[in-house]
Amino acid sequence: MKVLITGARGQLGRALIKLKPSDIKIFAMDRSNFNMLDISYCLKTINTLNPDWIINCGAYTNVDLAESDKETAMRINYQAPEAFAQEIKKLGGNFLQISTDYVFSGKRITNSPYLTTEKRSPLGIYGQSKAKAEESLEDIFSDSSQGIILRTSWLMGPVGKNFLITILNLNLKSKEIKVVNDQIGCPTSTISLAKVCWKIIKLKKYNLIFKENRNRILHWQDDGETNWHEIALFISKLSKEYGLIHNHANIIPIKTSQYRSLVERPSYSVLDCELTKNLLNYRGRHWKITLKEILKKIHLDKNNSNIFKTKFKI
Numbered sequence: 001m002k003v004l005i006t007g008a009r010g011q012l013g014r015a016l017i018k019l020k021p022s023d024i025k026i027f028a029m030d031r032s033n034f035n036m037l038d039i040s041y042c043l044k045t046i047n048t049l050n051p052d053w054i055i056n057c058g059a060y061t062n063v064d065l066a067e068s069d070k071e072t073a074m075r076i077n078y079q080a081p082e083a084f085a086q087e088i089k090k091l092g093g094n095f096l097q098i099s100t101d102y103v104f105s106g107k108r109i110t111n112s113p114y115l116t117t118e119k120r121s122p123l124g125i126y127g128q129s130k131a132k133a134e135e136s137l138e139d140i141f142s143d144s145s146q147g148i149i150l151r152t153s154w155l156m157g158p159v160g161k162n163f164l165i166t167i168l169n170l171n172l173k174s175k176e177i178k179v180v181n182d183q184i185g186c187p188t189s190t191i192s193l194a195k196v197c198w199k200i201i202k203l204k205k206y207n208l209i210f211k212e213n214r215n216r217i218l219h220w221q222d223d224g225e226t227n228w229h230e231i232a233l234f235i236s237k238l239s240k241e242y243g244l245i246h247n248h249a250n251i252i253p254i255k256t257s258q259y260r261s262l263v264e265r266p267s268y269s270v271l272d273c274e275l276t277k278n279l280l281n282y283r284g285r286h287w288k289i290t291l292k293e294i295l296k297k298i299h300l301d302k303n304n305s306n307i308f309k310t311k312f313k314i
């Protein structure tokens with residue numbers, strides 16, 4: 001089976017490549033050979049390579065910058081996947097779109113995990129661009145089983161631009177780190193998510209399950225429910241235990257209103273993953289276990305193992 005991965009140098013892209021099943025051939029596409037702003041060039045590449053699946057990890061992920069760069073964010077997050085999905089459908093292949101909790105506002109009266117069937121209500125440009133892609137893909141694949149949308153949240157891995165690496169680096173240079181404690185959600189390890197992506201692709205019978213779920217949307221995040229402050233504390237304490245930092249900074253809880261940001265973030269981001277767990281016959285792991293696994297990997301990585309580095313690589 002041939003699988004084309006967009007955004008292959010991103011944190012999820014890299015995890016997918018690392019965890020690739022042995023019988024799968026990967027076309028790892030990044031900005032240099034598959035610039036998603038040049039949609040017609042990408043379509044030619046898709047035609048030439050004719051993959052069985054496309055996993056669309058490529059995305060404009062800078063949520064704040066998207067507010068002032070709407071056209072680029074829309075092109076990469078909405079128009080590009082829309083065009084790729086139309087093309088792969090014609091070629092007879094399948095499309096796995098990675099989407100986000102940001103398609104929801106997080107403004108719920110009662111905090112219960114978001115179901116896959118709930119109405120989208122994005123707050124900013126990034127969320128809107130991903131929500132528009134979802135709507136378009138639902139439309140394209142309304143008469144076919146070739147497309148799946150997989151929403152996730154708070155993605156963190158041993159490499160890449162993510163909260164865990166940011167907190168490690170802040171611990172190296174700051175005595176005090178202020179972190180919001182009133183946004184509720186759950187981290188997702190790139191390792192867990194990559195495994196789920198490969199399981200979806202390997203699954204033959206997902207069509208049966210989707211009979212009742214016409215919108216073809218799945219959710220995946222690690223187990224549990226927490227906030228950014230608690231995560232920062234956990235990362236800092238454990239990284240000291242692993243000898244990744246000398247001393248951890250004082251991690252101070254603040255409210256979202258005290259944090260300067262260009263865009264409002266969802267205050268509640270827990271996703272209901274039961275459908276995915278049942279479909280894949282796969283149990284999740286608690287976020288503390290998966291973050292511990294990531295920190296252990298960083299500790300063991302030979303580039304990071306000469307302890308007390310000045311900066312953890314992105």
Ligand SMILES: NC(=O)c1ccc[n+]([C@@H]2O[C@H](COP(=O)([O-])OP(=O)(O)OC[C@H]3O[C@@H](n4cnc5c(N)ncnc54)[C@H](OP(=O)(O)O)[C@@H]3O)[C@@H](O)[C@H]2O)c1
Nearest residue numbers: 007009010011012031035036058059061100152153154155
């Ligand atoms: N990160 C999160 O917390 C989070 C949460 C929920 C959902 N998601 C979704 O999960 C998916 C993977 O996210 P991630 O965290 O792995 O993101 P990431 O690390 O930022 O990776 C995204 C990749 O897309 C690439 N890209 C950006 N513009 C491109 C262009 N014009 N042409 C080709 N490639 C381009 C980037 O390339 P460069 O490296 O060259 O910029 C980067 O490698 C995305 O769809 C994202 O929306 C992420």
